[in-house]
Every structure is written in structure tokens, then in C-alpha cells.
Amino acid sequence: MSHTLGIRQAQKQKTRQALLDAALGLLEHQSLSSLGLREVTRAVGVAPAAFYRHFKDTADLGVALVEEALGSLHETIRAAIVTTGGSDERIDRAVDLIAAHVRAHPAHVRFIARERHGGVAPVRAAIGVQLRRFADEVAEALGADPESGGWSAADLRMLAGVYVDHMVMTASAILEAGAGADGDEEAAARRAEEAVLATARRQLRLVTLGRRHWLD
Amino acid sequence: MSHTLGIRQAQKQKTRQALLDAALGLLEHQSLSSLGLREVTRAVGVAPAAFYRHFKDTADLGVALVEEALGSLHETIRAAIVTTGGSDERIDRAVDLIAAHVRAHPAHVRFIARERHGGVAPVRAAIGVQLRRFADEVAEALGADPESGGWSAADLRMLAGVYVDHMVMTASAILEAGAGADGDEEAAARRAEEAVLATARRQLRLVTLGRRHWLD
DNA sequence: TGTACATCAGTGAACGCGCGTTCACTGATGTAC
């Protein structure tokens, strides 16, 4: 099988991951566009010059973060796709999966929502490519669904786009709902999150109804 | 009626507007989070210290930009609301209005899409407040529509949210479609924009169908 | 297993530069009489 990494390679990967983690943390309160290389290395505890052993600049690090963040989202999307059952069960399941994803990877969700339209072109492009891939994948799954008989490829792709966009928007809204959760406000934050989830479910039901009558 | 501004006040307003315009231009390729005060004053041709006669810092300037950008969007939304006719005509009209808005105020659209989830909290908050106001306004208009008989306030609000979010996303997508339009690619960009508009119309039709069968 | 050399992730000092902020100022505009 795959041979074990040498000590040197393993240590390098560890430092690289520490840089990525530190950057993600620092991006909670700023945009990638203003993230400094020295800020990141300071947070990790290595010399500024060490940064260049791993990334060309912070935009390059941002692209690596896109792969990490959308890798985890990809798994959630696949889990939502394979769900079976009636439309209401599928909607509940999809929304639960998104909520769990946000709880597991809040910083990833924030990063994607923030940089999707952010000021760093290569990162924006990388996010765009991946989200389009997700939509293609969802469109393919929708095409396999008997409910989609008679749908054109363009219409399936349009519907898939609605689902993917909705997923990203909902994830970001859940994050925002929990943002003010300090001390006593925890209960209020939980209520706000539940309101976001309820709205998301209603919106998905609306789309499902539209889908059902698309070919009328 | 309102008395004319003094020469001093008029000149001050002119400088303030020049700072806002310069900032908006500089934000095409970066986020507010990384916009420098000196950058803005340099673009206008005034001393750095002059900035403080108008804004506390760049975040403060950003909040002023939100009001400017969402003021113009507000008018477009009102125009879309008062449209009459069958649902297809209303959809076509709404999408045309968005396209015209993007053509008239591309930098405003970019700013809102970028900073809606951006790294500057006061700006994010200001955008959130205004978009929620727009949704309230749309919900009220939807409530007056005979097609919405029997709808709960929460459902109307949910639907209004879908429309407002869709409008912002579509505006941003139109901008992105035209982004690569240099030289020979102009024709390709126009085709890309038309594809975005076609998708937006289909998505609105999907929502309209869902709306029609909401109470089934 | 042991030795001699090659590799290379991370160091630490140095650089020039542009940043945000302060301050006393200037001179055109505004106001009171």
C-alpha cells in the first residue's frame, strides 16, 4: 500500500496544516483580501519566511482553503442526495444535514460565504468552479429521479443551481443566527437558528411544489 | 423652500462624494476590509488627513456606501413591485429591471454582493437591515395581491425573502457574466449574460408555480 | 551497521515602504454689526 511519509514530509504537512488552520481562524473577523502573511505565521509560531515553503502568497493559501472547505461540503451534499423517502422527509433530512455541517465546520462555511464574492479573484474562481461541479452532480442525481421525467437538461441544471445556492445561503444564515451567542443570548441564538431552519424548510417546500408542476 | 447650501457646505459635499466614488472604484478589485484611507484620498487628490473631516474610518465610509448602493436598488425593487400583468410578463419585467440596474450601477451591485458577507461587521449589519426592510416591503405588496389570499404573514415573508435574495444573487451573476468582457470577448460576455437572465426567469417561474400551489 | 555527503524546512536579521493618526497651520467662507 501507500508507504508512510518520511519524518520531514510529515513535519512539513503539519506546519502547512497549522498555517491553514490559523488563517481560517483569523478570517473570522476579516476578509482574505486583508489577511497578512506575518499575521498567519505569528499565530502559528514560525518565522515569516517559512510561509514561502508552503504558499506563494495569501491568495494561494486561500485557494488551498477552498479545497478544504468545499471538500467537507461535498460530503454533506452527497449525503443529502442519497436520502430517500417522501419530499417532506427529504427536506427535513437535507436541512438537518446542513445544520450539522455548520455546527461541524463553522469557519469553513463562513470562509466560503465571505469569499464567494470576495476581493481575491483566484479564490472566487476556485469557489465558482467547485460550486458549479456540485450543481452538475446534483443535476445528475435529479435526472435519475423518476419525478424528473420529461425535464430538459437545462431545466434540471437550473433546479440543481437553486438547490446548491440555497444550501450555501442557508448555511451562512445559520451561522449568522448563532453569531450573537455570548452568555445569556445562547437561548435567543438557538431560537434564531430554529427560525432560519423553519424558513429554509418552507423555501424548499416551495421549490418542491414548483418542481412538481413544472411540466403542467 | 429648502435654501441653497452655502459654498462651504457644497464644496464639502463634493469632496465627500468624491471620496465615496473613489472608494467604490477601488473596491472593484479588493474588499472593504483591505481598503486603505490613504489609497482613497490619493485617488481623489486630497491630503490623507482630509479623510477625517468626512468619515471616522473606512468602515464608516463603507456604511455610507451601503446607503447609497441600496438606495438605488430600492428604486428598482419598487419598480418591480408595481408591475402588473400576467406572471410571465411580470417575470420578464422584473428580470429586465435587474439587468438595467446592473448596467446602471455595476459598482454598487458588486459592493453589496461582496460586503453582504464581508469582513466588516458594521457594513454587514447595515446591508442586512436594509435587505430585511426590502423583504418587508415586498411581503406587504405580496399580501395585497389577490393571489396571496389565505397566506400567513410568515409564509408571505418567506416568499418575499426568496425574491429579494434571488434579486441580489441574479444581479451579482449578471455582473460576473460580463466580467471577462475585454475586446473580442464582448460577444461571449453578452451571450453569458443572456444565459444568466434565462436561468433567472426559469427560477422565478419555478417559484411562481410553487406559490400557485402553496395552499393546495 | 556506519559513514560521508546532499537535501531542504525553518531561522533570524535586514531592507525599503506605505500605513493610520496627530497637529499646528492657512486661507476662503460665513456672520455680526
Place this chain on the structure above:
DNA sequence: TGTACATCAGTGAACGCGCGTTCACTGATGTAC
């Protein structure tokens, strides 16, 4: 209308500071024999 004083938008110099990038380096790890 004319004069004397007040206001205040914009100036320009100065400050300390952290930035990104470069470079020769060190010493642990890897490799060839």
C-alpha cells in the same frame, strides 16, 4: 455696503509601526555506498 472677527475644510510634515520579501544560515532528515 464695508469692516472685523469666527469658523472650519483641507494642508503638509512628522511619528512610530508592521508589512512583504530577500538572503545566507543551520541542523535534522534522507540517501548512497
